[in-house]
Amino acid sequence: MSFETLRYEVDADGIALVTFDVPGKSMNTLTNKTQDELNSVIDRAVADAAVKGIVITSGKPGNFFAGADLVEVSGHFFSDAMANASPKQVAEQVAVMSNLYRKLETCGKPIAVAVDGLAVGGGFELVMACHYRVASDNPKTQFGLPEVKVGLLPGAGGTQRLPRIIGVQPALLYILEGKNMSAMEAKGLGVVQEVAPAAEIVAKAKAWVLANPTKGSAPWDAKDFKVPGGAGHMNPKYAETFIGGSAMVSGRTFMNYEAPRAIMATIYEGVQLPIDRALALEIKYFTKLILGTQAKAMIRTLFVNKQAAEKGARRPADIAPMPCKKIAMLGAGLMGAGIAMVTAQAGIEVVLLDRDQASAEKGKAYTADRLAKDVKRGKMSQDKADAILARIHPTERMEDVAGADLVIEAVFEERGIKADITKRTEAVLGPDVIFGSNTSTLPITGLAEAWSKQENFIGIHFFSPVEKMPLVEIIVGKNTGPTAIAKAIDYVAQIRKTPIVVNDSRGFYTSRCFGTYVLEGYHMIAEGAGAALVDNCGRFTGMPVGPLAVGDEVAIDLSYKIKEQSKKDLGDAYVHTKGDDVIDKMMELGRFGRKNGKGFFVYPEDGGKKYLWPDLPTVFPLADEQPSPDDVKTRLIFRQIVECARCFAEGVLETPEDGDLGAIFGWGFLPFTGGPFSYMDSLGLAKVVEILDGLAAKHGPRFAPPQLLRDMAAKGASFYGHDSLKQAA
Known part of the structure; x- marks a missing residue:
């Protein structure tokens, strides 16, 4: 039997060497074809009495396995064919990889893995499903579970095996942050048992298999297995870990991100269950995430569209490469x-x-x-x-x-x-x-x-x-x-x-739209809203910093110079705002931001923590009635969104992909939404127009939606939908 994505060889000692080498790719990924072939290999090795055990490795030096191909995953789970699938049907497809790894883990023969290079996502989950793990001392050898960065959780055993290997608390840190561990870190934590030069890792893995012919099971399948560091809701340390962990997640994400909360729940519940029930629980939570809008938007923008842009999706196709020297x-x-x-x-x-x-x-x-x-x-x-x-x-x-x-x-x-x-x-x-x-x-x-x-x-x-x-x-x-x-x-x-x-315009796309976030914060200060309320609500929306803090970082005097240049260029067409009045007042007071140690915040000369300027309420008196946090957040978010929509309507943007990538990577717009255009699609354009009309009626024409957005909403179109956006215009 021949294979396309891996090689299967049995040596004279009865060791089956499985070498992943997906053709045409620099990194192995677990495609449908690879899963089918790995399944066949397991059956073949188990059926062959001469095979004493299996060693898994990669045929790509310095690159082990990146797990599932997210382009293929998104193309499948977000396809028209899956649109009407029931949650049960989706869960059955989600479970394929998890079941495959469990089949490998419980096949009855000792399984060792030799890792050289990156092993992340499903690649790391494959490593953990093996009974013995050898890593190379190559600096490129890293292990990690980055799924949280695209709105998912590890769905092939990662949330259950890692805590059972290194303990719940350290596992939470790696999974929630999606960070990698080096080979030596992995050795210290017990993730791998040996670290050796790359040329020796396969031999060491084979040696372990030969020396341990009866070690064909995982520790967590033994009746007396105990999770390192303890587990169970009656365990004080276990309870403390999740109390502190929940507070940490809430503090860092402001409850905007679904995946970290799902990870916490999956690990909390799953580690208290037998491994098979725990893996089924993981599949349930993974399915819930992949059926939601957040993961879909994050995968599309943060992975698929980003990768396409970096490969030249917007490059003129008929021009030869022009590298710089x-x-x-x-x-x-x-x-x-x-x-x-x-x-x-x-x-x-x-x-x-x-x-x-x-x-x-x-x-x-x-x-x-x-x-x-x-x-x-x-x-x-x-x-x-x-x-x-x-x-x-x-x-x-x-x-x-x-x-x-x-x-x-x-x-x-x-x-x-x-x-x-x-x-x-x-x-x-x-x-x-x-x-x-x-x-x-x-x-x-x-x-x-x-x-x-x-x-x-x-x-x-x-x-x-x-x-x-x-x-x-x-x-x-x-x-x-x-x-x-x-x-x-x-x-x-x-x-x-x-x-x-x-395409060209004043401020282009990123500066133009990002500026609205800062100016809307200034506008609210001019209206008498409290500075702490405005700035904290900016962070609560999911922006990296509040509008006043980021205004200080950019420099208020730079905002003033840009404003003055715009007034000079536009003449009578320039629209003055209350936000401009705030900039003018801060300039008059010599408060330019962090650059001179004083803006909306005070920056102590000794490097101490910044704090809001105490005299702000004197310079900008507080209104008797303060806006609600929800009102502040809505204004800050939708002032950006409507400007993004205008850029699209005016032809500054030609694709929603550029708009979403530019917003997230340019000024930090709510990554959990997939960007402003994905966010508008998830809300429904009719709902977006309704919200903007309400804001425009209350706060002025800067919130008025462009006609293109109204037309698209009336036709039930979307930015990423089937309807041609230009036809909707």
């Missing part, structure tokens, strides 16, 4: 220095230009400081750090940018300054080089006027801090051509970030 980075400030660092880390040469040599050298020092910390922590070798630094060439001489195949500009956010450096760059490089501006608000079409070949001018908008933020917003001006788009997307792929592509 050398970029000219204009501006060595915070943004320019960060862009230079991630570019050099990707193996690309960088000419880092600033107004004088000292400023350019300071920009390079940004990278040197961060790499030094990585070396000190053992995350990077000194040789690698030196090689990265050697790729950054600080200079004050414009002629040094000669030979660059991409320009990225990140100078001061003022149209005249940008125009001047754009023209000086073209004088050295010529107009055929692609020029990318990192502006966060100024329209690309206007900035492109300073570059003679406007089809080669594009926006490449990074987020701060560059090295941590995963998104890059690519902005297409009125005259931007496909070659510039392709070049920008190829560059973003090289530096391993996630691109979205949007």
Whole structure:
């Protein structure tokens, strides 16, 4: 019998070596085909009296197993064919992998696994279903259960086997946070029994099988098995763990996320049950999650759409690859220095230009400081750090940018300054080089006027801090051509970030929509709402920080400059708001935010914890009647949502995928919703229009839904539905 995704070989000692090697993929995933073949292999090994045991490994050095293929999983469970399936039918399909691993675990023959590289999700669950585990000392060898990050829980035994191996409390930490453990961590916790060089792990696994021919069962199948650290609702430590765990989950998620609560329940109930009943319980909770809207939205945006974007879903298809070899980075400030660092880390040469040599050298020092910390922590070798630094060439001489195949500009956010450096760059490089501006608000079409070949001018908008933020917003001006788009997307792929592509407008997509969150918070302060109420409710919605805190971080004086530039550009068309009055007052008082230690919050010079400025109620008097927390949260969420919908209606966004990715990875919009467009779909567009109309009637036209949204709602359409969005317009 031959197999497509694995190899089956029995050696002279009677050891069946099962080597996973899914063709065409760098990482093994458990597809339907792989499950069928593993099932056949188990039957074959059990039926063969000459087989003394099984050793499982990977044919991909440095990569073991990533578990289920989420693209295949989402394509199946969220398909039309499954739309009318009953919960029981869904549960039966969910149970296939869990039952397969249980079949392996109870087949009666000793099972060892040799792990080299990443073993996560269903891959780690497969490892735990084996009776003996050997890991390589390769730094890439990591074990983890990341399902919580896409709104799910481990559904093939992870919530039940890990607590039975390492104890409930440590298992909760790994499963709730979705974090990985290294091979040595796994050894210390008892997840693996041996750590050895990669070349030796299969031999060591085979040796254990030969030495333990009767060890073909898991510890938890023994009648006298006890969970490490104790279990049971009468156990004081067990009760304390879940009391504290529940408080931790509530404090970190504000009860917005379904998966962490389901994980807590599954482990609490399941660990007190026999393993087979516990696995059935896990399937029940997994099924409940996958039938809900949250997991569907999170998987679609955070995995499927993100992966598609990173593979070039929005790249013009008829243009050959255009990898960067050398970029000219204009501006060595915070943004320019960060862009230079991630570019050099990707193996690309960088000419880092600033107004004088000292400023350019300071920009390079940004990278040197961060790499030094990585070396000190053992995350990077000194040789690698030196090689990265050697790729950054600080200079004050414009002629040094000669030979660059991409320009990225990140100078001061003022149209005249940008125009001047754009023209000086073209004088050295010529107009055929692609020029990318990192502006966060100024329209690309206007900035492109300073570059003679406007089809080669594009926006490449990074987020701060560059090295941590995963998104890059690519902005297409009125005259931007496909070659510039392709070049920008190829560059973003090289530096391993996630691109979205949007069309030109003031503030583009991310800055425009994110700004509404901050301004709505300011608007409520102007109306007399308490600062603590406004800021805490922002966090309660699921945003990473409150609107006042993030306004301080961005800098209030920057908001003022953007506002003034917009007023200058728009003239009578500019709409003044109460939020603008708050910005003006804070500027008058010299409160610019964290940058000068005083904004809506006070930032102690000794580095102590920030606190709300005590005089805020004096400057912005409190109203006698305060809004309810629900009202505050609704305003903060839907002010963002309506602006996202307007961006789609105006053609700034061409796809809801870009809108959801940009919102979550650009400004942290409620990840549990899958993004604003997924959220609108889950609520139903008719309900969204109803809520917005109510807000507009009470608070003004900034909440009024665009006509496209009304038309879609009237036709029962959705952003991710079958109806063509353009037809609904």
